[in-house]
Amino acid sequence: MSTRRIFAQPARYAAIAPYLWMVLFFLVPFAFVLKISLSQTAIAQPPYVPVFDFSEGWTAINAAFAQLSFDNFRLLISDSLYISSYLRSVIVAVTSTLILLLIGYPIAYGMARLPQRWQAIAMMLVIVPFWTSFLIRIYAWINILQHDGLLNKILLALHLVSSPVVWLSTDSAMYLGIVYSYLPFMILPLYATLSKMDASLLEAASDLGSSPLQAFWLVTFPLSLPGVGAGALLCFIPIIGEFVIPDLLAGSGSMMIGQTLWLEFFTNKDWPVAAAAAVALLVLLVPPLLLYDRLQRRTLEGSR
């Protein structure tokens, strides 16, 4: 008991360096995003009018507050480009999460049914792709999906199609890339809840006369809902802000919000609008993040 207390003191000091680091390089930058999202665009380097100039003292700060403008946010709301890219982000994230659930659930279920020693191996196999570069994995699909790529060759050889199908720069390619990249994030939380489930519950269900399918639907699936929720949110949240996959695999037609932000920043050099888009994207992420936090807490309490 008392030794724990003694240990706690130096452990708190250990947190000082990482604490300062995160404040400086994570928290403070957000203040800058917020600040620049409220300033005016300028054709200069950097391309925005600074909002705060502390060298002038208090009066300058007061003047600066008077200068804050919500123009960038007004632009986001009025321009259909931004509204449609928000909508597209949400639609893409919801659709991909549903596909991930449909594919990930059977795999996680199969893993949980394996003999103990095989489960560890299967788990390793799911984690390893997460280690290999994500860009490389997307690139691997470009290899397969391109006009004279392997997929079209196989389809032609099997006479399933008469001419090569355009796969790249389509929404299906983008969904494929997203599902492929995020599958481990879906499988692992699902597997975690499914493997902890007490098998005697299923035996009881079948003793009471339910078919395997009924037992699954009435017992296994409801009990796995925390895993379903965790997996879904773990995929949904990052997919909303995804940039690389839609940029490489989807067509140039409609953009996700991450792409719009990138375009404003790198191509149009409109930093204030890009910063405003970042703030708006963050706001979009708050509800699912809070939901995830609540879910995690409930799971922790449940396991106690």
Next chain:
Amino acid sequence: MARRVGRISPFNITALALGMAFLYLPIVILVIYSFNASRLVTVWGGWSLRWYHEFFNDRAMLDAAWMSLRVAAVSATIATLLGTLAAVGLARGERFRGRTLFSGMLYAPLVMPEVISGLSLLLLFVALNAERGFWTVTIAHTTLTMCFVTVVVQSRLASLDRSLEEAAMDLGCDPVQAFIRVTVPLILPAIAAGWMLAFTLSLDDVVIASFTTGPGSATLPIRIYSEVRLGVKPEINAICTMVIALIAVLIVIASLASKLSGAEVKSAAPL
């Protein structure tokens, strides 16, 4: 706990087999095509090391690869130090002022869209008038990856038997000694896994690096990315295969290290 009844239906096996094929086939195909002699990526022209040779003569690509390796090594090392300290603070520090904020700041980057992290760091660097290049990318990667290190090390610390630390202190160690002599050796596999995870994440990142790097110091993923946007090139297959090989070697070393450092350590895997 009730014993699990080992019933595997054909359905389970099919789902697993298809799932694993889906995860691994694209990578296998990429590796095979990297040894293709033909210039056309899709026509098989026999085995050849031609594209590897091409890469080692490509000055710009080599520079980018060297830049990436340096950034990954330096940022992973700083991230491991800071992340381990943060994990110790969270797992052993009990309560302290601002603990909720601290853990929030450490968990947020795990799911934060990279475009936001990248943009916000760039705005900071511009405001500080920092010259963009090696150090700005390294700092950005450190910030992102130390959070992953914290998660890995913290979960290991949480599962560690505290009575070992208490025994060391009963035998006369002060807390710092007890930590260095007892705790650190026990969590070393997790620290190693954290370093590797940080290294691979840094080696992989396009978005944050694009925001925080300066002219003339592109990382390997940035170069790969700009090439890929123009279409598939066999040389990229070769580069990707080498990156995969490097990561595979690191995984093997890490799993060997965790086996050697104690049989009771069950898993050095993250997540």
